[in-house]
Amino acid sequence: MFHFSNIVRTKGDPKIVEGGPSLKQPADQLARALGWFSIGLGVVELFAPRRVTETLGMEGTETLVRTFGVREILAGIMSLSVDKNAGLWARVGGDGLDAAALLSGLTPDNPKKSNIALALLMVGGIAMLDYRAAQDTKPRRPPRNAWRRLYPNRSGFPKGIESVRTAARQIAAHAGHNEVKQGDERVP
Amino acid sequence: MKALVWHGKEDIRCDTVTDPEIQDPRDAIIKVTSCAICGSDLHLFHNFIPGMLPGDIMGHETMGEVVEVGSDVDGKLRKGDRIVVPFTIICGECDQCKRGNFSVCETTNRKRHLAEKVFGHSCAGLFGYTHLTGGYPGGQAEYLRVPFADATHIKVPPGIPDEQLLFLSDIFPTGWQAAMQCAIEPTDTVAIWGCGPVGQMAIRSAILLGANQVIAIDCLPERLSMAEAGGATTINFETESVVERLNELTDGKGPEKCIDCAGMEAHVMPSQPDTVLDRAKQMVMLESDRPHVLREMIYVCRPGGIISVAGVYSGLSDSMPMGAFMNKSLTMRTGQTHVNRWTDDLLRRIEEGEIDPSFVITHTVPLAQGPEMYQVFRDKRDSCVKVVLKP
Numbered sequence: 250m251f252h253f254s255n256i257v258r259t260k261g262d263p264k265i266v267e268g269g270p271s272l273k274q275p276a277d278q279l280a281r282a283l284g285w286f287s288i289g290l291g292v293v294e295l296f297a298p299r300r301v302t303e304t305l306g307m308e309g310t311e312t313l314v315r316t317f318g319v320r321e322i323l324a325g326i327m328s329l330s331v332d333k334n335a336g337l338w339a340r341v342g343g344d345g346l347d348a349a350a351l352l353s354g355l356t357p358d359n360p361k362k363s364n365i366a367l368a369l370l371m372v373g374g375i376a377m378l379d380y381r382a383a384q385d386t387k388p389r390r391p392p393r394n395a396w397r398r399l400y401p402n403r404s405g406f407p408k409g410i411e412s413v414r415t416a417a418r419q420i421a422a423h424a425g426h427n428e429v430k431q432g433d434e435r436v437p
Numbered sequence: 438m439k440a441l442v443w444h445g446k447e448d449i450r451c452d453t454v455t456d457p458e459i460q461d462p463r464d465a466i467i468k469v470t471s472c473a474i475c476g477s478d479l480h481l482f483h484n485f486i487p488g489m490l491p492g493d494i495m496g497h498e499t500m501g502e503v504v505e506v507g508s509d510v511d512g513k514l515r516k517g518d519r520i521v522v523p524f525t526i527i528c529g530e531c532d533q534c535k536r537g538n539f540s541v542c543e544t545t546n547r548k549r550h551l552a553e554k555v556f557g558h559s560c561a562g563l564f565g566y567t568h569l570t571g572g573y574p575g576g577q578a579e580y581l582r583v584p585f586a587d588a589t590h591i592k593v594p595p596g597i598p599d600e601q602l603l604f605l606s607d608i609f610p611t612g613w614q615a616a617m618q619c620a621i622e623p624t625d626t627v628a629i630w631g632c633g634p635v636g637q638m639a640i641r642s643a644i645l646l647g648a649n650q651v652i653a654i655d656c657l658p659e660r661l662s663m664a665e666a667g668g669a670t671t672i673n674f675e676t677e678s679v680v681e682r683l684n685e686l687t688d689g690k691g692p693e694k695c696i697d698c699a700g701m702e703a704h705v706m707p708s709q710p711d712t713v714l715d716r717a718k719q720m721v722m723l724e725s726d727r728p729h730v731l732r733e734m735i736y737v738c739r740p741g742g743i744i745s746v747a748g749v750y751s752g753l754s755d756s757m758p759m760g761a762f763m764n765k766s767l768t769m770r771t772g773q774t775h776v777n778r779w780t781d782d783l784l785r786r787i788e789e790g791e792i793d794p795s796f797v798i799t800h801t802v803p804l805a806q807g808p809e810m811y812q813v814f815r816d817k818r819d820s821c822v823k824v825v826l827k828p
Contacts, residue, residue: 254444254492259547262574262582263454265442265492272448272808323721330720331447331483390816393675398799398820399662405641405796410668413791417647421623 276385280333283375283382287325287340294318305368306361307354317347337383344376439828440578441807443493446484449808454494457574457582462509465586467501467520471599472576474498474807474824475607476633477749479815480701481567485725486751488551488567497524497564498606499576500599506586513587520590522576522583523776524607526562529588540773545585546571555752560773577807579828591780594788600795600825601787604638608823609783609794611774612638612698615747616646618770619694626650628683628692628737629669630730631699632660634823635747637797639696640667645792648694652686654679656704659820663797675706683737691739700748701726711756718755725752735762746771797823804828 252265294301295318298311320343327336348369355365391397406413442452457466475498480486500521503514514520527534528544542561546552549559552569562584565575573584583589593602612635619627627643629636632655643651644667653664656675665671672682683692705712705727715727734744735758744767762769786792799822802810810824 252492254490257490258492259572261458261460263438263440263457263494263578265452265454267453268444269442269450269452269805269808271444271450272812277447326721332716332720388816389812389818391818397657397659399659400796400799400820400822401662401666403663403796404666404668405637405792405794406644406667407790407793410644413644414647414668416791417645418623421647 274385276382277333279378279382280328280337280386283340283379284325284328284333284336286375287321287328289325291318291321291323291325294321304361305351305354305365306359307365310350310354313350317343317350320346334383334386334388337379337386340379341376341383344372344379347372348376438579439804440494440574441496441804441826442491443481443489443495444491447482449482449495449811451805451808454578457580459505459507460582461584462507463585463587464507465503465510465514465583465590466505467499467522467581467583468504469499469501469576469579469581469828471501471603472496472499472578472804472826472828473603473606473608474577474810474814474826476635477566477700478811480749480751482811482815483702485701485719486567486569486749487555488569488572490568490572493565493567493572494574494576494578495565496575496577497566498603498608499564499581500593500603500606501581503586504580510587514590514592519593519595520583521593521602521605521780522564522581523589523591523605523610523780524564524566525589525773525776526564526571526573526584527588527777528585534588537775537778539775539777545589548572563773577804577826579804588777591777591784593784597787598795600798600801601793602784603825604634604794604797605776605780605783605787607774607776608634608797609638610776610779611635611747612640613642613779613783614772614774615639615696615698615745616642616648617779618745619643619696619743621646621648621694623647624649625694626652626687626692627694627696628652628654628734629664629696629698630654630734631697631748632657632664632671633698634797636660636696636698637663637667637822638794639698639747640664640669641792643694643696644668645786650686652683652692657817659799660822663822667796674704679733680737687739691737691742693739693742695734695738695742695744697730697734697744697746697748699730701728701750701754703727703729715755724755726750726754728754728757732756732758735765735767738765738767740765740767742767744769747774798825800824802826 255264298314324339526545531543545562552559562571653669718724
């Protein structure tokens with residue numbers, strides 16, 4: 250079976266013959282997809298806010314769209330990091346802000362209100378995915394008050410700590426004694 | 438053979454790979470009998486250290502039996518010899534090796550041009566630890582090619598279990614060097630940040646070297662209990678102020694010697710705003726390391742004291758309090774471990790029953806369970822402190 254990674258192996262080093270199961274779960278893949286989607290959307294919002302506001306009939310809110318773009322990029326980067334759960338929850342919160350902003354533009358005199366309705370539908374769908382991914386990627390670190398096994402008998406010193414301390418003290422005393430002797434010899 | 442292979446961030450798999458081959462007359466092949474997951478492997482698991490490529494075999498704590506030797510190794514090693522493999526690959530002949538500075542061997546990094554670009558000068562080749570250090574396949578596998586095997590080995594006698602000897606490959610000499618760098622005196626208080634496997638070894642080393650008082654700092658009860666068992670006074674940084682407690686325990690003077698066994702992924706806590714800022718900057722690649730422990734050590738160390746850094750740092754650290762560092766006349770000593778500089782002494786101590794490093798092992802599993810154990814170790818589940826893998 251062809252494995253792309255084998256191309257960069259140094260000659261003679263082991264190459265993959267058959268891949269084992271991945272640690273990545275479907276939720277991890279979803280988080281990754283949402284992270285990249287977030288960055289893509291953020292870049293559009295940051296650099297082409299007028300296109301966004303014109304599509305939604307919400308001209309004059311370009312600064313808000315740019316701000317949302319920065320938020321999307323940061324949440325996207327976070328979703329791609331090892332702290333993806335925090336990034337996904339940030340996205341869930343961001344979805345709420347997006348929905349609120351879109352609802353504010355859903356006025357009877359907005360000629361593009363059908364686009365806003367479509368955008369709201371999309372935000373709703375993405376929010377469900379974000380929420381699902383956030384739930385499924387919860388950190389598996391045990392809570393602070395979880396039961397833990399303690400290791401009070403694992404000193405690592407088969408003869409006991411006191412024996413080690415005594416030996417160290419004797420070595421130090423011996424070294425100190427030698428130092429004094431050497432000093433004495435220097436006195437005329 | 439089976440091996441634990443890096444495929445990307447948080448994705449390590451037990452793959453079937455081709456067996457290693459002798460590539461150079463100084464090579465040897467060993468059949469791995471035991472290997473371990475190191476705390477620094479987690480930096481690779483998180484992809485915080487640049488230079489990993491999909492298909493790289495993990496692992497730098499390995500021991501086993503020699504099954505094949507190159508033509509230039511014969512005499513130093515023979516088939517059937519039992520060896521521990523130091524994580525630093527050494528030639529034993531260059532100027533640095535002759536000085537005992539084995540972790541900066543000038544010969545063994547086969548991709549030295551990358552290291553020179555990043556670090557200014559190359560360091561030694563390392564097993565399973567990015568292409569910056571040679572891109573050598575690691576030892577979490579059934580077999581391992583040991584380059585420069587005539588120098589890169591610690592021959593160990595039969596009759597002592599693997600579990601007592603395996604950590605000569607890294608964590609025991611790393612903890613030992615961290616303590617040695619402190620030049621411990623009988624009146625010294627040594628404070629150690631991080632009670633993971635290296636921290637535990639540093640605690641025992643400081644006790645063996647005669648420190649008056651050893652203080653261990655962490656937040657996990659299982660690790661603190663192990664530190665206490667080894668003779669340390671403990672501080673839980675989630676429930677106590679480290680600075681206040683250290684001052685209390687040293688009559689306000691601060692510890693003379695401070696050891697960092699936490700490294701670049703310091704714990705993030707809202708009560709320590711610098712840790713949150715570091716994490717945010719690390720996430721957007723504005724900073725590669727989270728050096729909270731270094732800052733705290735500089736702040737709390739007694740003037741004229743020594744700071745010893747055993748924890749791994751990969752690149753750039755921000756907001757270092759150089760004013761305090763300079764004005765307090767502190768000394769910082771650091772480095773990847775010069776493993777073979779210490780192992781004769783440490784092996785003797787193990788043989789004489791002075792110390793048994795197997796105390797740190799909490800989990801022993803077959804190699805195939807390695808990928809899951811990376812998650813368990815990372816998440817500190819099941820009171821995990823140290824994982825040993827059996828191929």
